[in-house]
Amino acid sequence: MAKRSYKKAFLDLGFTSIADGGSVKPQCVLCYEVLSNESLKENKLKRHLQSKHADYVNKEREFFQRRESALKKSRFEPAPNPALLAAKQATLASYQVALRIAKTMKPHTIGDTRL
Numbered sequence: 001m002a003k004r005s006y007k008k009a010f011l012d013l014g015f016t017s018i019a020d021g022g023s024v025k026p027q028c029v030l031c032y033e034v035l036s037n038e039s040l041k042e043n044k045l046k047r048h049l050q051s052k053h054a055d056y057v058n059k060e061r062e063f064f065q066r067r068e069s070a071l072k073k074s075r076f077e078p079a080p081n082p083a084l085l086a087a088k089q090a091t092l093a094s095y096q097v098a099l100r101i102a103k104t105m106k107p108h109t110i111g112d113t114r115l
Contacts, residue, residue: 011029013046
């Protein structure tokens with residue numbers, strides 16, 4: 001099954017793209033609904049706009065661009081948790097120490113005296 005691709009002209013219909021599981025899907029900038037990749041056809045996107053957002057059918061591209069930028073700003077993830085970052089760094093350091101001990105081909109107890 002061939003994957004469809006997003007076209008910039010779809011923004012005129014109120015849709016932007018979102019990557020989901022390795023495929024590109026259309027996302028409505030008005031209701032934030034994510035449609036399937038099969039819906040990346042102009043007639044299906046137009047039908048969504050006309051049936052669910054009839055008031056916005058004749059809006060200009062700039063309106064949808066503003067809505068798209070607001071949507072993309074809301075997609076950003078919050079700042080990472082510092083405790084989670086410290087735990088990841090500690091795990092990485094532990095793996096690096098274990099690798100160095102394994103490369104010496106000595107018993108793992110050497111880590112207590114070597115470091």
